Amino acid sequence: MKNIKTIVLSNQEISPGYFRMKILSPGYCESAQPGQFVMFRVQRSLPPLLRRPFGIFRAGFLPADCDDMPAKEFIEIIYKVVGSGTEIMEGLHHGDPVELLGPLGEGFDLGAPEEEKILVGGGIGLVPLYMLAEKMVENSKVRLLMGGRTRDDIITVTEFERLGVETYVSTEDGSLGEEGLVTRVLERKLDKYPNAAVFACGPMPMIEAVQKICDSRGTSLQVSLEALMACGVGACLGCVVKGEGHSDAEPRYLCTCTSGPVFRAEELNWEKEAANNSECGGCK
Amino acid sequence: MSENKKIQPQMSVEVAGLKLKNPIMPASGTFGYGEEYAPYLDLNQLGAVVTKGMSLNPKAGNNTPRICETVSGMLNAIGLQNVGVDAFIKHKMAYLEQYDTPVIVNFFGNTQDEYGEVAARLDDVPGVSALEMNISCPNVKHGGIVFGTDPAAAFEVVSLVRKRTSKPLIVKLTPNVTDIQITARAAEEAGADALSLINTLTGMAVDVKTRKPRLANTIGGLSGPAIRPIAVRLVHQVVQAVKVPVIGIGGISRAMDALEFLIVGAKAVQVGTANFVDPNAMATIIADLEQFCCEEGIADINELIGSLEL
Ligand SMILES: Cc1cc2nc3c(=O)[nH]c(=O)nc-3n(C[C@H](O)[C@H](O)[C@H](O)COP(=O)(O)OP(=O)(O)OC[C@H]3O[C@@H](n4cnc5c(N)ncnc54)[C@H](O)[C@@H]3O)c2cc1C
Ligand SMILES: Cc1cc2nc3c(=O)[nH]c(=O)nc-3n(C[C@H](O)[C@H](O)[C@H](O)COP(=O)(O)O)c2cc1C
Ligand code: FES
Numbered sequence: 191m192k193n194i195k196t197i198v199l200s201n202q203e204i205s206p207g208y209f210r211m212k213i214l215s216p217g218y219c220e221s222a223q224p225g226q227f228v229m230f231r232v233q234r235s236l237p238p239l240l241r242r243p244f245g246i247f248r249a250g251f252l253p254a255d256c257d258d259m260p261a262k263e264f265i266e267i268i269y270k271v272v273g274s275g276t277e278i279m280e281g282l283h284h285g286d287p288v289e290l291l292g293p294l295g296e297g298f299d300l301g302a303p304e305e306e307k308i309l310v311g312g313g314i315g316l317v318p319l320y321m322l323a324e325k326m327v328e329n330s331k332v333r334l335l336m337g338g339r340t341r342d343d344i345i346t347v348t349e350f351e352r353l354g355v356e357t358y359v360s361t362e363d364g365s366l367g368e369e370g371l372v373t374r375v376l377e378r379k380l381d382k383y384p385n386a387a388v389f390a391c392g393p394m395p396m397i398e399a400v401q402k403i404c405d406s407r408g409t410s411l412q413v414s415l416e417a418l419m420a421c422g423v424g425a426c427l428g429c430v431v432k433g434e435g436h437s438d439a440e441p442r443y444l445c446t447c448t449s450g451p452v453f454r455a456e457e458l459n460w461e462k463e464a465a466n467n468s469e470c471g472g473c474k
Numbered sequence: 475m476s477e478n479k480k481i482q483p484q485m486s487v488e489v490a491g492l493k494l495k496n497p498i499m500p501a502s503g504t505f506g507y508g509e510e511y512a513p514y515l516d517l518n519q520l521g522a523v524v525t526k527g528m529s530l531n532p533k534a535g536n537n538t539p540r541i542c543e544t545v546s547g548m549l550n551a552i553g554l555q556n557v558g559v560d561a562f563i564k565h566k567m568a569y570l571e572q573y574d575t576p577v578i579v580n581f582f583g584n585t586q587d588e589y590g591e592v593a594a595r596l597d598d599v600p601g602v603s604a605l606e607m608n609i610s611c612p613n614v615k616h617g618g619i620v621f622g623t624d625p626a627a628a629f630e631v632v633s634l635v636r637k638r639t640s641k642p643l644i645v646k647l648t649p650n651v652t653d654i655q656i657t658a659r660a661a662e663e664a665g666a667d668a669l670s671l672i673n674t675l676t677g678m679a680v681d682v683k684t685r686k687p688r689l690a691n692t693i694g695g696l697s698g699p700a701i702r703p704i705a706v707r708l709v710h711q712v713v714q715a716v717k718v719p720v721i722g723i724g725g726i727s728r729a730m731d732a733l734e735f736l737i738v739g740a741k742a743v744q745v746g747t748a749n750f751v752d753p754n755a756m757a758t759i760i761a762d763l764e765q766f767c768c769e770e771g772i773a774d775i776n777e778l779i780g781s782l783e784l
Binding site: 191192193231236237238239240241289291417418419420421422423424425426427428429430431438441443 | 503504506535539540542548699747750751752
């Protein structure tokens with residue numbers, strides 16, 4: 191965990207409204223774990239005031255400049271343009287100064303090697319699953335179920351395929367892959383692979399639906415959540431979610447930034463979360 | 475700088491009997507219990523550490539959303555979530571004691587008695603250097619009127635706390651009043667050793683699509699660069715009204731911002747929201763303050779304090 195002042199290496203639109211940014215990130219190849227995130231400072235001046243949280247899509251090494259120089263490290267983030275901060279990010283170019291605080295949070299637990307793995311990604315929720323897949327394919331069978339509203343929301347699927355991940359695409363309007371919700375595909379896959387463990391990230395309504403399915407079947411589930419964040423390090427207490435056993439009399443709040451963003455389903459309080467986060471799920 | 479004899483300016487200040495290495499400390503609630511920022515910043519560099527507000531019993535805080543960004547600022551309605559004073563003493567103090575930096579513990583209560591009890595429990599904790607009393611809380615026994623907005627209630631609760639602690643007592647004032655000089659004098663007369671201000675300004679933001687308030691609590695507290703001019707004005711007014719030292723707070727993110735407060739007469743300043751933006755903000759401010767003194771030929775930072783030219 192540290193704050194680095196660094197630069198953008200590249201920033202490209204990969205699908206309408208979705209951008210992929212490569213950032214020079216010393217130290218990340220060793221430290222970044224699947225599911226972790228960064229607090230990204232869009233520019234040194236205001237606005238926007240607060241940093242924006244983004245999942246780490248991938249960490250890697252650039253080709254070395256010359257033989258005896260250590261290879262430079264980068265991370266990639268993929269973001270959807272939704273508001274003031276991401277609109278500014280859209281305009282960043284190679285060489286523009288930015289700041290990264292990270293890698294932050296608790297990532298995914300990789301689970302047992304022999305276990306089948308099903309990853310469920312909804313739209314931009316796909317991002318933290320790539321590094322996870324990279325690690326998992328080394329010793330597990332991995333399937334990715336990728337859902338979106340239209341074909342524009344289906345991103346980087348071929349890259350998962352290149353890792354050897356079996357991918358299944360569904361869109362709500364049927365413009366790519368199967369027509370319908372990704373959760374329907376999940377139910378089918380769980381019928382076929384009842385012992386698989388599920389890892390999900392996406393809009394809250396999708397996560398809730400996935401939780402219901404996994405809960406009813408006793409399937410192991412880890413979810414990556416989003417929350418409004420100011421600090422990203424556990425100081426502001428702005429990003430809390432209700433934990434298992436939470437009640438008004440005995441409240442149990444967990445910080446998404448430090449106890450999450452990845453949680454085991456059984457760590458969370460699902461009844462209350464639905465009402466609370468409906469707004470957040472609706473915005474994406 | 476091309477000067478050969480580079481002067482090392484004297485940066486330490488004294489507030490309420492506490493000797494601080496420099497006038498920079500975090501604002502309560504923006505720095506956790508200190509530990510959260512230790513990976514990014516050497517806590518030994520700071521003038522003091524100020525911890526998250528403590529209450530007698532653990533407090534759960536408000537529903538989410540609890541925060542919302544606004545133009546050059548943010549609204550928060552965290553609801554003073556904290557582990558409770560006993561757990562704080564047991565689990566959080568030991569960590570802070572390893573540092574050679576004064577620890578100021580912020581606290582609050584829902585009733586006068588609660589204020590008094592928390593203060594009493596912190597009184598014999600060795601590592602606690604001073605108490606900062608947040609009086610921006612609703613008085614549950616009196617229809618929820620905020621202690622700090624009613625000078626009589628402020629006087630009473632500060633007097634009561636004064637009797638229950640021998641530690642230096644800093645009273646943190648709310649800006650949400652018509653005349654802050656009145657509450658400032660009430661707190662001073664009741665025995666405050668220093669005053670700190672400002673706490674957040676009440677504010678509200680609405681999501682125009684859902685037509686709902688952006689905060690679950692509807693109303694929140696505004697902080698960040700947006701509030702700085704108001705904070706500077708209020709500190710200026712309070713400095714005129716009282717003899718006890720004043721700690722300036724509100725929208726400080728750079729050394730130049732801190733200097734404004736020092737020049738109007740604050741003995742020290744607290745940095746809040748800026749920690750979220752840059753976890754290293756306070757270290758940069760401290761270094762830049764020193765640099766400013768060097769460049770301006772100021773041998774002692776105290777020369778600047780209250781040096782406003784009118
Ligand atoms: C752990 C984590 C990982 C994330 N990973 C990704 C990712 O890989 N790709 C991606 O596109 N988005 C991701 N998000 C969501 C991303 O942070 C928001 O889309 C982004 O902050 C929007 O900023 P904005 O200024 O464009 O929007 P605005 O609406 O103008 O932002 C206003 C404020 O609300 C916050 N905000 C708005 N939407 C969200 C949201 N959905 N989640 C959290 N905060 C929000 C902003 O940070 C800002 O403080 C992630 C969020 C979290 C918490
Ligand atoms: C997220 C958050 C939590 C806060 N919690 C407390 C608190 O527990 N006690 C308190 O006295 N002030 C609290 N404050 C107020 C700050 O200490 C400070 O007075 C205010 O934010 C103005 O300073 P700033 O503009 O530098 O942030 C909080 C502020 C924020 C933003
Ligand atoms: S974002 Fe500040 S505590 Fe999680």
